[in-house]
Amino acid sequence: MIQTIDKCGIGLNSDLTPEELGDGVWTETSNVRFNNGYAERFKGSIQIFGVPAVTPYYITPYTTYLARYFVHAGIAAVYADVGTTRENITRLATTAITSITCATTTATLTTTAAHGLSNGDTVTIYGATPSQYNGTFVIAGAAGSTFTYTIASDPGSSASSVGVLLKPGAASNPFTGTVDDRWTGGSINGVLILNNGVDIPQYWGGDTALKLRDIPGWSSNWKAVSMRPFKNFVVALGITKSGVSYPNMVKWSNTLNPGSISAGGDWDETNPGIDAGEQELAETSDIIVDCLPLGDSNVIYKERSMYSMQYIGAPYIFRFQKLPGEYGMLAPGCGVSTPFGHVVLTAGDVVLNTGQGVTSIANGIIRSLIFKNIDSTNYKRSFVTSNPQKNEVWVCFPFGTSETCNKACVWNWIDKSWAVRELSNVTYGAFGQIVGTSSESTWADMAAWQVDATSWNENEYSPAEARLLMSHTTPVISLVDTGTTDFDSQISAYAQRSGMTLGDPFAVKFVKSILPKIDGNTGSTISIQVGAAMNPNQVITWGAPQTFTVGSTEKIDCSVSGRYIAVRFTNDTYSQWRMKSFGLE
Secondary structure: OOEEEOOOOOEEOOOOOHHHOOOOEEOEEEOEEEEOOEEEEOOOEEEOOOOOOOOOOEEEEEEOOOOEEEEEEOOOOEEEEOOOOEEEOOOEOOEEEEEEEEEOOEEEEEEOOOOOOOOOOEEEEEEEEOHHHOEEEEOEEEEOOEEEEEOOOOOOOOOOEEEEEEOOOOOEOOOOOOOOOOOEEEEEOOEEEEEOOOOOOEEEOOOOOOOOEEOOOOOOOEEEEEEEEEOOEEEEEEEEEOOEEEEEEEEEOOOOOOOOOOOOOOOOOOOOOOOOEEEEOOOOOOOEEEEEEEOOEEEEEEOOOEEEEEEEEOOOEEEEEEOOOOOOOOOOOOEEEEOOEEEEEOOOOEEEEOOOOEEEOOOOOOHHHHHOOEOOOOHHHOEEEEEHHHOEEEEEEOEOOOOOEEEEEEEEOOOOEEEEEEEEEEEEEEEEOOOOOOOOOOHHHOOOOOOOOOOOOOOOOOOOOOEEEEEEOOOEEEEEOOOOOEOOEOOOEEEEEEEEOOOOOOOOEEEEEEEEEEEEOOOOEEEEEEEEEOOOOOOOEEOOOEEEEOOOOOOEEEEEEEOEEEEEEEEOOOOOEEEEEEEEO
16 A cells, blocks of 8 residues: 655655654655745755955845945945946045034034145045035135135035035045944935944945945934834834933934935934934833834834834834734844735744734744744844845844854745754845846756756846845855855755654554655765654654655665654755655555
8 A cells, every 4th residue: 555645845844753744744854945836945045246355244136227236244344236336335445524614605614623625635524414415526725723614505504514525635534333233224315324232323325436325314322223214204212322322212213305305404303304203112111123014004123022113204103012922023124014014023933923913923833943942142143135036035043052053944925834044153144136148058067967956047037026146154155046055065955754654653653665756967975764662752763765866766664663653754966856746655
């Protein structure tokens, strides 16, 4: 008699005991995903772009009308990569300004110390209010700590916010954070914002000559744990002012004009003429971690609670409401949007926040695997990202004693299946459209037919769909789900199911062969082992591994008996394969 195990794509369940699980559920897996009813080997990862000049700890897409960038940030420097070229966009050293006054269209600028400039030098002023004072100018009347320059129109008053002065030939001004000062940010109005929680938050408009700049109106005495865009505002969370911590504070900018990071106003919550403001969310004692837009609301995640931030207009601008439940976010970057809501790594669970309620998607399936193994020192280096090409969320975390993320628990939001993917010293991940060209330009560049994982004429670098990229301490930036290896190293993949009763836990079964239904490259080999135990807690006695060759083998023979049957499929070669079902004779 042949007992068929259908639906091999149900996924992994490592929380429950094997004998509790139904057919098609796996008890142990590595580098095997579950998609469209199949169990299949994960594809590999390859290097994309050149070798980073710094170890990247953050990566984010940024698009202008002229280019598609992936910006990566190290501890001290930030680079923008367009696929063919890379630019250092680290902020430049600036000079502090004491005042800017005007007489019609002649502005007089005074610096806090001698500026060392000469007549005819070209300087850039930005972040000043009114905006007429900003721009690139040729100076005159240079003397000590003052100089003059001509502006396009009379601003009507002295500068209420003096901004900063960028002198010619300014050197890079490295950032001062550490590995655990997490970068946050995003794109708003065509402008990229970045914040490391230590230095003044930065913005960049895509001009590689201008580099990153201090966000206008932000005091040098302020810090924010996280900074994100929402609607036409920049939202800062977990504020420190002049050394005084306000861990429950939400602070937001004035409304931004399209294509700009400034609206002539700033972050002054006391100015009734602008929309900037701040609000303490102190109803719960836990501190703010991060935020993520959900529909028309911005969900603010604290450590063990959530708040909704909704735009209502003047005079209050935003309404804040505590959301039901005691779910929060483990660390900045530990949440991602999906078509069904937010998937969030919390302090003890992985949940789906649909906007109508929060439910666990890991409890009783994979929750124990994550939280019994996450590194207790470096757990805040975890992050959650998306692989839209495969309808997946990747929950990445340091497994065991690792200092970087070396394991991802992968949730498919269509099939609701879980899988495990091994990672190589990953620091962060982000998805977006890329610009690149395949290195396989000739017949000689292509892999052998029997091991190549791509379809004929397939463009794995197509900008038509969003792709998942990851940053590594190697240093390298990788394109995920490409090829059959991880940086030319073989991927060991296996899927194991133990505790199968085949409908009767009391009967002793004798298994004499396995008949797998495996699709793959002809000649691909999968090692199959069959084992058994008489009792649920007994150690499995495994038979010898047998080789199954795709395209030529129909079954593998074995001789195993017991009440609880186990089977293990292992693949260490370069090929791709997938399995819908298998039979036990």
